[in-house]
Amino acid sequence: MGGQSKRLPRAIREQQMLDAAIDVFAKHGYHGASMNAIAAEAEISKPMLYLYYGSKDELFAACIRRESTRFLDALTGAADPTLTPREQLEHGIRVFLGFVNTNRKAWRVLYRQALYQNEFAELVLSSRDRAVELTALILRSSSRDERSNDQYRLMATVLIGAGEAVADLIADGTAQTEDAVTLLTDLAWRGLAGRKPVH
Numbered sequence: 520m521g522g523q524s525k526r527l528p529r530a531i532r533e534q535q536m537l538d539a540a541i542d543v544f545a546k547h548g549y550h551g552a553s554m555n556a557i558a559a560e561a562e563i564s565k566p567m568l569y570l571y572y573g574s575k576d577e578l579f580a581a582c583i584r585r586e587s588t589r590f591l592d593a594l595t596g597a598a599d600p601t602l603t604p605r606e607q608l609e610h611g612i613r614v615f616l617g618f619v620n621t622n623r624k625a626w627r628v629l630y631r632q633a634l635y636q637n638e639f640a641e642l643v644l645s646s647r648d649r650a651v652e653l654t655a656l657i658l659r660s661s662s663r664d665e666r667s668n669d670q671y672r673l674m675a676t677v678l679i680g681a682g683e684a685v686a687d688l689i690a691d692g693t694a695q696t697e698d699a700v701t702l703l704t705d706l707a708w709r710g711l712a713g714r715k716p717v718h
Contacts, residue, residue, distance in 0.1 A: 533581075536561045536571055540582050545624035549579060549632050580642060583633050586625040587646035593618040594653050600660065609704040611657050612682065616696050616703075619686040626690045630683060651675045678707050 527535075539561035543552045554575055558565040572578035597614035599607060619626045629646075633639040654675035655668070685703060688694035 532563075533571060536563070536568060536578070537582055537585055540578050541586070541624050541628055544579065544582065544628045544632060549575075549636055554578075576638065579633070579636075580639060582625075582628060583639055583642045583646075586622070586629050587642065589622070589625075590618060590629070591646065591649055591653065594650055594657075598657050598660070605704070605708055607657065607660075608707055609700065611654070612678075612703050612707070613696075613700045615682055616686060616689055616699050619689050620696045623690040623692075626686060630687070647679065651679050654679055674707075678703075681706065 536557070540552075540557045543557045543560050546552075547556070552575070554565055554568055557578065558568040561568065568578075572581060593614055594611070597611040599610060602610055629643060634643045651672060652675070655671040658674055658678075659666075659668070659671045681703060685694060685699045689696055689699060
């Protein structure tokens with residue numbers, strides 16, 4: 520990279536640093552990761568890393584914010600009113616698990632590490648709450664059944680919880696995405712359909 524790397528725009532440099540940080544955090548965990556290792560992975564100097572992110576905490580929080588935003592953007596893009604209710608459910612689950620499959624390291628950092636670090640858990644929980652609200656909205660808009668907002672939110676909470684558990688298996692490589700999509704869709708659809716199946 521040499522001299523050319525010094526001329527990179529700030530936004531691109533920041534993304535490279537966050538990519539490197541995700542790699543190192545995923546590999547070594549929050550406590551095992553060092554700013555030295557992250558700087559080396561990003562192919563920059565440690566002082567430059569500190570110039571952009573003043574501490575490991577600040578860098579970790581920036582990783583969580585970026586990955587949470589990307590995750591929520593993916594879920595937002597999953598809404599498709601042209602699909603039948605079951606197709607919409609399956610599509611949403613596929614987008615969710617597909618995101619995890621292609622962002623395994625980020626998922627491990629978000630839901631394995633950050634969630635269990637007290638100072639960062641609130642960031643992840645806030646992201647999860649938004650995911651639940653978004654999922655409830657998708658369920659409500661794709662269902663022809665009349666249910667209360669609380670019922671849709673409860674179903675969304677269950678679906679996100681089950682999705683996170685399955686996502687862990689996908690991130691580990693111990694479950695296949697399409698198998699998981701089919702299983703979760705069937706499970707969720709039975710709950711959604713209840714006594715009055717929606718066609």
